[in-house]
Amino acid sequence: MPSGLKIQLNRATSFIAVLLVGALAYMFMPSCSILADADDTLCHAIASAKGGVVDWPVAEYDRWYSPSDCHTFDQIMQSPWWLSQEARSYIEGFGIAQGHNWGDLGRADMSTFTKDTLEVDTPLGRTYNAYSNIVFANLEGIELNRSRSLSDFEYYDTFLKWMSAYVSQKTYRVNGNCYRSCRTVNSSLCVIARTVTGRLRNDYIDLYQTFFYDIDSIWRASTLVHEVRHARHGVPHDGGAGCTHNSACDRRWSSAGANTYELMWLAAYYWTPADHPFITAARKARAAVLFDVKRQAMFDEQVRWGLGSFLFINEVPEFYVEQVACSEDPNRPHYCLILAN
Numbered sequence: 001m002p003s004g005l006k007i008q009l010n011r012a013t014s015f016i017a018v019l020l021v022g023a024l025a026y027m028f029m030p031s032c033s034i035l036a037d038a039d040d041t042l043c044h045a046i047a048s049a050k051g052g053v054v055d056w057p058v059a060e061y062d063r064w065y066s067p068s069d070c071h072t073f074d075q076i077m078q079s080p081w082w083l084s085q086e087a088r089s090y091i092e093g094f095g096i097a098q099g100h101n102w103g104d105l106g107r108a109d110m111s112t113f114t115k116d117t118l119e120v121d122t123p124l125g126r127t128y129n130a131y132s133n134i135v136f137a138n139l140e141g142i143e144l145n146r147s148r149s150l151s152d153f154e155y156y157d158t159f160l161k162w163m164s165a166y167v168s169q170k171t172y173r174v175n176g177n178c179y180r181s182c183r184t185v186n187s188s189l190c191v192i193a194r195t196v197t198g199r200l201r202n203d204y205i206d207l208y209q210t211f212f213y214d215i216d217s218i219w220r221a222s223t224l225v226h227e228v229r230h231a232r233h234g235v236p237h238d239g240g241a242g243c244t245h246n247s248a249c250d251r252r253w254s255s256a257g258a259n260t261y262e263l264m265w266l267a268a269y270y271w272t273p274a275d276h277p278f279i280t281a282a283r284k285a286r287a288a289v290l291f292d293v294k295r296q297a298m299f300d301e302q303v304r305w306g307l308g309s310f311l312f313i314n315e316v317p318e319f320y321v322e323q324v325a326c327s328e329d330p331n332r333p334h335y336c337l338i339l340a341n
Contacts, residue, residue, distance in 0.1 A: 039185040042123065042209045043178040046104055054106070056121040058114060060213050070216035070286055074119040074129055080136055080278070081128045082111075082120065090142040091131045094224075095205065096124075098173035105176040123176055123212040130211075130220030134164050136278040137269055159268040159317035163261075167225060170232040172203040180209035190214065193223050195230040205231065218269070218286045222294075225265045229258040242300040252301040256325040256336060259298040264320060266291040267310035304330055 041057040049055070061070055072078060081087035088110070096102065106112075106122030114121050120129065135141055138160040146168040148155050156162035172195065182190035190210040197203050205227045211220055229235050235257050243249030250257040270287040272279045288307060295303050309330050313320050319333075326336035 037185050039182060039187075040178065040180050040209065042105075042180065042212065046178055054109065056106070056112070056123075057209075057213055058121070059117075059119060061216060066214075066216040066219065066286075069282060070218070071117060071119060073217040073283065073286075074126060076113050076118050076120060079120055079125070079129055080132055080141075082125075087132075087135075087142050088128065091128050091135065093146075094131055094134075094168055095171040095174040096127065096131075099175045099204070100173075101176045101178070105178065123178075123207075123209075126212045126217065126220070127174075127176070127207060129217040130224055132278075133218055133221035133269070133283075134160075134167055134224065134265075137272065138164060139277075153318040156317060158314040159264065159320055160272070160314060162317050162321065163225060163265050163268065167228045171228045172197075172205050172231045174205045174207065176212075177206045177208050180214075182210070193227050195227045197231075197234065203231070216286065218266075218283060219290055221269075222262045222266050222287075222290060226258040226262040229261040239300040244297045248298065250299050252299060252328060253303045253305060254326050254328045259294065260325055263291055263294055263298075263303075263305075264310070264313065264325065266294070267307055268313045268317075270307060271310055271313055304328060 045054050045057055059071060059074065061068065076082050081091055102124055106124045109122050110125055112121055112125075113119055120126060135144075138144060138158055140161065144161060144164055145155070146165040148165065150156070150162065150166060150169065153162070156165060180190060182188075191208050192211045192215065193208065194206045195204075196206065205224075211223065215223070235255075237248055237250055237257060237259075238255055239249035239251040240246045248259075250259045253260055266287045269279060270284050270291065272284070274281075291307055295306075305324065309324075310320070323333040323335055327333040
C-alpha cells in the first residue's frame with residue numbers, strides 16, 4: 001500500500017476514533033456536570049450537595065403555567081406510590097428503570113417531601129406522580145396487564161386502559177435531566193421533554209427541570225403520552241406555520257400525531273365517572289382546561305372535535321383509536337389507514 005494512502009487512512013481512523021470517544025462521552029456524561037445558567041436551580045442544588053443530601057427546589061407552578069390549586073396533585077396523600085413499593089416498581093416499568101441520571105435525581109430519596117405543603121419534592125417522585133395519572137386513571141391500576149395486544153379492546157375496554165398499555169409498549173427509555181432548558185434565563189419558552197431517535201445515541205425520552213417543577217402532574221402525564229407518540233411509532237410534528245407553538249405543532253387533528261393523542265387522553269381523563277376514587281373534580285377540571293388550551297394552540301388548522309365529542313371515549317375506545325384520531329369532521333369519521341398497534 002502506498003505510504004501516502006497509509007497516512008490518509010491512519011488520519012481517517014484517528015478522526016473516527018475521536019468522534020466515537022466524543023459520542024460516548026456525550027452519552028454517559030452526568031446531566032449535572034455542566035451548569036447551563038443561573039436558572040438551573042435543580043442542577044445547582046445537586047452540585048451544591050456534593051454527593052450528600054440535596055435541598056430539592058420548590059415547585060414554581062405559579063410562575064408560568066399552572067394555578068396554585070394544582071399543587072395538591074403532588075401531595076403525599078395524592079401520591080399512591082408513596083407507601084407502595086409494588087406501585088413504584090410498576091411505574092418504573094414504563095421506561096424509567098432503563099433511564100439514565102435518576103440516581104442523581106433522587107432515586108434513593110423517595111420519601112422526602114416539603115413540610116409546608118406536603119408535596120413530594122424529588123424529580124423522580126414528581127415523575128411517579130405523572131405516571132400515576134396514567135396508571136390509576138383506570139380502576140385496575142397496577143393490576144392492568146399492559147402487555148396484551150393493543151388491538152384487544154375486550155380487555156382494554158376503556159381508552160384509559162388502552163393508553164396505559166400504549167405508553168408502556170411504545171415508550172423509549174426515560175431519562176431525567178437536571179437542566180431547565182430555556183431560550184433565556186427567566187424565560188417561559190422552555191423545553192418540557194424531548195424524544196430522541198438515533199443509532200449512536202440510542203433512543204430515549206428526556207424529561208427536563210420544567211417537567212418536574214414548572215407544570216402540574218396532569219400536564220406531566222399528558223406530556224408523557226405526547227412524547228411516547230413520537231417514540232416507537234416515530235410520528236413527528238408536521239405543522240408550525242399557523243400555530244403558536246411552532247415546531248411543536250401538528251398541521252391538523254387528523255395527522256393523528258402527538259398532540260391528537262395527548263388531547264384524547266385528556267378527554268378520556270375528564271370523562272371518568274364522578275365517583276372515581278383517584279380522579280377528583282379538581283383533576284377533571286384541570287384536564288378540561290388543558291384540553292381547551294392545547295386544542296387552540298397546538299394545531300395549524302382549527303380542531304372541530306370538542307370536549308363534548310368524547311363523551312363515550314371510555315365506553316367504545318376502539319372507535320376513537322381507529323377512527324376519531326384520523327378524522328377531521330366529527331360528522332364523518334372514517335377508519336385510519338394505519339392503526340396504532
